[in-house]
Amino acid sequence: MAASEFELIYRYFASLGRGPGVRLGVGDDCALLRVPAGEDLATSMDTLVAGVHFPADAFPEDIGFRAVAVAASDLAAVGAQQLGMTLALTLPEADELWLKAFSEGVAAAVSAFDLPLVGGDMTRGPLAITVQVLGSVPEGRALLRSGAQVGDQLCVSGTLGDAAAALLVLEGLWTGSGESADYLEQRYYRPSARLGLGRLLRDGASAAIDISDGLLADAGHIAAASGVRLQIDPQQIPLSSALKSHPDREQALQWALTGGDDYELCFTLPAAAPVPPLCTRIGEVTAGEGVDCGLDLVQAGYRHFP
């Protein structure tokens, strides 16, 4: 007899639900979480669909890790302390090998991001994963998109463009050196959700967003929400050694400006504030609207419905 939904859920996911804020994890009608006194709940939801948000033949471990990281990145963007997450998995068939590998990727992310899995749903259908992350942030202290001030510095964490270049590698269109290719694939499948940085920025940044749709598109959300213009100096944009090894420097820069899936943070800081470690000043906040990088680019961010 094939394993039932309940048995599968228990076998692979029930052990991932322990954490300091978890009163009750998987197994009842709701999970119960403790939100610290004086803090608000911060929550966000992301869906990844096979063939749209990741290659349909990706390793299930990678799919599992990435689905969690993508959602956790939204907690980082508002400076929240992570409490837990729920995961809805839609799967064409109850493939135990696939589920085992997928759950190992989820488990790696639970551990990497300290984000216990407290509930979810498992259904039959075309492969898709929805992750809801739950965190807490002191009342009135969440980092929003709307606080950028004229004169602020514009900064990003890490390096940009790696995930966009990785898609080329995954499609076999660019091999690069083996080392570079491996690095870029890791950047795509195992993004860092900058949770520690996000909490640090609560004490200094005026606005923040995570870069999921591309720098220009996401910076555009800060500009619109804050009623300011963001001036980006393309020469300051941090690129990884792997991306710099691409023969077409202009293409690499375009990925860094418009490619999605990097899951770094883009934020604004008062002019006098020190730029945090592993972050780079890439421009400034001026009066006006929109984002200007001094270049004429074709594509401003990935959109799901073209």
Next chain:
Amino acid sequence: MAASEFELIYRYFASLGRGPGVRLGVGDDCALLRVPAGEDLATSMDTLVAGVHFPADAFPEDIGFRAVAVAASDLAAVGAQQLGMTLALTLPEADELWLKAFSEGVAAAVSAFDLPLVGGDMTRGPLAITVQVLGSVPEGRALLRSGAQVGDQLCVSGTLGDAAAALLVLEGLWTGSGESADYLEQRYYRPSARLGLGRLLRDGASAAIDISDGLLADAGHIAAASGVRLQIDPQQIPLSSALKSHPDREQALQWALTGGDDYELCFTLPAAAPVPPLCTRIGEVTAGEGVDCGLDLVQAGYRHFP
């Protein structure tokens, strides 16, 4: 130019996010909710896939309403006060007419269940909807599956089997009277999430669950979690007039025992406690394990992976 994801989300969903617990709704990286002091967060996630959990050609208004009701029912089962919800919609194409109708169904559910829509995601892919509900419950007061005691009464709210019968109507296999058919379809597409009853039961019931997979299957979860046996008297199971109009009484009873999708509550009460209005005593809690209804039935609850 076709509307972008952002425009679509704003146009149809951004106005549904107001509520007393909502600090920040749709439009930033996370939504922010206020959980009352001394209360825990209660949360649950449900996915509905086209062709699996609802007919692929269902009216989008009905799909939207039902997706919310199914998830809200889990808040009812633990006795939580609703705070808000997030919704992930995966849609094959940006069909504005479909989206408008869907959002009207969601809006009707937002209003019916007092459950503001505070965030979500919209992606391209095979039609599926995931709803995450968020509520609060005083610390240590959540209704769980695990508290049933030997000697307790076993009760259900409303009537059972209507949604299972509705599927026959929807497939054109039973017409019944027009009035009955309409009633059953409403029961399937517009389930009541028993939120008020759930909160009321916090003060008296020893265990509760919502009936999503069928009475026998869901009662089985109470029996397993509580370490008891549940004895059901099939003659006491409440059937609607519409269901009673089915010519095969035995079939109707089977739907009430094993059909899913009713989203009524099944709960246990101390022997001396009064049965709440519109609820029915259908049996009792005894020593042992499992669920016994004195009948030999083929199917014990819908399972997604047969």
